[in-house]
Structures are given as C-alpha cells and as structure tokens.
Amino acid sequence: MITEVKKYYDGKSEEVIAEFGKSFYFDRRLFFADVRVSLAYCDALFQAGVLTRLESERIKNGLQAIVKRAEFDKNYFEEPAADNIHSFVETRLLQLIGETGGKLNVGRSRNEQTATALRLWLREEIGEISKHTRDLQTALINAGERQKEAVLPAYANQQKAQPILWAHWCLAYFEMFARDRERLDEVWRRINVLPLGAGVLAGTSFEIDREEIARELSFEGVAANSLDAVADADFAIETVGACCLLMIHLSRLAEDLILYNSAEFDFIKLTDSSSIDSFLRPNKNLEILELIRGKTSCVFGHQTALLSMMKSLPLGVHKDLQEIQETVFDTIDTVNSCLKIVQINLENIRLNEAKTKDAAAKQYLNASELTDYLVQREIPSKIAQEAVGKIILYAVSKNKNLDELSLEEMRGFSEIIDEDIFHALSLEQTLASKNQIGGTAPERVFEALESAKVSLEMEEN
Structure with missing residues (x-):
C-alpha cells in the first residue's frame, strides 16, 4: 500500500510543487512596473560597461515592443506559462531578441526586482486612492452645500444628544478623510526609496549607479542597506494599515447612511439607482453599503496576515514574502471600489429636512x-x-x-x-x-x- 501511494505521488510531485510556488496569476499586474524597472536597469548596465550600446538598444527596443503587444493583445499573458511576472518578461524578451535578452539579469536578483516593481506600482496606486478619497471629500462638501441649513440630531451613546447642521456632519467625515490622505502621503514618501542594486541581499559587484537609476525612476533616494532593502515589508504593512483606517471611516459613514435610510430614522432618501431594489421590499435601500462593512473586515484580515507573516521572521530573504503581494493587491482593489460606491451614494441622497429638524x-x-x-x-x-x-x-x-x-x-x-x-x-x-x-x-x-x-x-x- 505504501509503495502504491509513493508511486502515485512520485509522478505528480514536481508538477504540484511547481504550481504551488507560482505567483504569475496575481503578480502579472506588476507588468508595466517591471518593464520600467528593466528599462532603467538596462541603462545602468550600459553606463557600467556591462552592455554595449547595440546590446542596450536591442534590449530596450525589445522591452518596448513587449509593452506595445501587451497593450493590444488581450491574450498576451496566457502564453507562455510563467512562474511569475519577471520570468514572463524575460521569456518574452528572449523570444524577441535571443540570447542578448539574458544579459539584462546580470547582477540583478528576483528579490530586488520584485521589491522595486512593487514599490513602483504602489506609488501609482496610492496616488489613485488619494484621488478617489479627494473625490469623496468633494461629494461630502457638495452634499453639505445642497442642504447647508438643514438640521439633524447628533448622537452620544446611541441616544440623541445635540442638534447640529447637516453640513457639520458632512465636514466631520471630510476631516477624517483628510487625515487618511495625509497618512497615505506619509506612506508614499517611505515607499519612494529604491531597493534596486541590493542584489540577492548583500549588494552587487557591478558598478551600477543606483542614484542614477533612482532619478530615472523618480525615486527620492536609494535604500541605505542592501539586506534591509530586500527583507523589508514595512512599506506593505504601512500601506495596508493606512487603508485599514480609511476603511474604518468608510464603514462608519456607510453605517450612518444605512441607519438614516431606515424606516425607523427616515432621515435620507435616494434620488437614483444607488440601491439594490427588490420586489419583495419595494422601498429603496442602501443594501450595497452593507458590503462596505463586510469588506472592511477583509482589509483588517490582510493587515493581520502581514503582521503575523513578519512576526519573528529571521532577517533575510524568505519565500513567505511572496504572500505580501496578494494581500496588498486585494487591499488596494477593495479600497478603490469602496470609495467609489460611497461617493455614488453620497451624490444620490437627499436629507429629509422636515424629519431631521423635528427629530x-x-x-x-x-x-x-x-x-x-x-x-x-x-x-x-x-x-x-x-x-x-x-x-x-x-x-x-x-x-x-x-x-x-x-x-x-x-x-x-x-x-x-x-x-x-x-x-x-x-x-x-x-x-x-x-x-x-x-x-x-x-x-x-x-x-x-x-x-x-x-x-x-x-x-x-
């Protein structure tokens, strides 16, 4: 029996192990960032005398051709099968220009390549989150101005406490989201440090000008320690942490709107199709905002996963760090979608002024x-x-x-x-x-x- 089981797994073990370690199905979104990093590194290799001018031009032309193909071919990422985004780009480059493409990885490790591409990608995504948060702030101001003299009760311990203006309520959330954007800016500054040039973890023996690469990729500086550059996950934890606070504020706003829209309160009404209608419940409701509450818990889970992953992890490079990407990607996607949903709802609600004033x-x-x-x-x-x-x-x-x-x-x-x-x-x-x-x-x-x-x-x- 033992022999039969061993024989069964011997035939599939390599395939199972290889599949288990793949990250291409989620890290392919780093494609454009990875190519940008490779273009800058190609210039650095040329300046260091590792590549000839002709080799450098062939590699850069090949990378640019890959980008153009990816922009127009929806199936481009389906073949060839790749372990990760870096091996995908390398394979495509070798197909286009031959062995010269292999020289692009001289003095460069996957560790620093991943760290650099992820930071580059996050810079853009944090900017997008900040923009969407600003759009939400605008929606809050517009909502306050539409009915700026309207009055409603504010609550303490879930009991009516004091009357306030509706616009005052809107401005309270405006301030919360302003702090969220400040935190995102702070995280952005700490992300904006170049790890490339760290090698596997001890640095590189090639004369790579890291500061020039930083300038080309618009990083504010270079990582001061090669080991820290590839073993660090602080930037990911801080990103998700800032998103957790943002989601807290979104969930509180969502819950307020859900309560105010209920028959028991009847403080707000919808003017558009921002609700989920049901023939069983003909009154428009803000059911979609309940998903904000649920998704907030998911983002908290990602933060817990990152903290647990890094706790007591010995200093160095570990395969565990691959799991950082999925948590970060899903967090960014979740926050962006939630921001848009809350904004749409704010744009389509009106205060029932007679009801709130009476209350x-x-x-x-x-x-x-x-x-x-x-x-x-x-x-x-x-x-x-x-x-x-x-x-x-x-x-x-x-x-x-x-x-x-x-x-x-x-x-x-x-x-x-x-x-x-x-x-x-x-x-x-x-x-x-x-x-x-x-x-x-x-x-x-x-x-x-x-x-x-x-x-x-x-x-x-």
Missing part, C-alpha cells in the same frame, strides 16, 4: 443650553445640572418639551430663570451659540465649507 427639536436635546443658561447667571455648575435634571423629569411627566413649559413652571425649579430662556432654548439659538472655531453654528459651518472647497480647488490646480 432635533424633541427629546430635550437643548438641555445643555438650559444648563449653560443657569451657569452664565452664576449658578454653580453642579447645582445647575441638578436643577436641569429635575426640570427634565418634570417635563417628561407632563409629556412636554423644555420649550413647551411655561415660565412659571420653570421658575418653580430656579427663580433666576427669566423670559429670555425661551430664546436660549430655541433650535436656532442652540445652534448659533456653538460659535467657536469647529462648532456647529451656521456662521462657522459655512466658513468651514468654503475653506474645504478652497483647499480642494487649490489641490486640483
């Missing part, structure tokens, strides 16, 4: 204004809070809002209360009183909207 005017959301009123009249804070608590209990027992109580009823709890209390408790004054920088007073919110618009316009210009 903001009830359930004692102006209680803090009554406390402030008493404190401003030199009532100690603790005593003021106790008095307001008693007034609220009394109002609840009478099934009234605070502003529906008579002056006599209020003065029964504090004689310092006067006629001007009704102005202080009005929804308009409750908002206007929050007039410090960052507050929800209309004047401040409109200033913040304009400032946000100007900052986005300056970026675009």
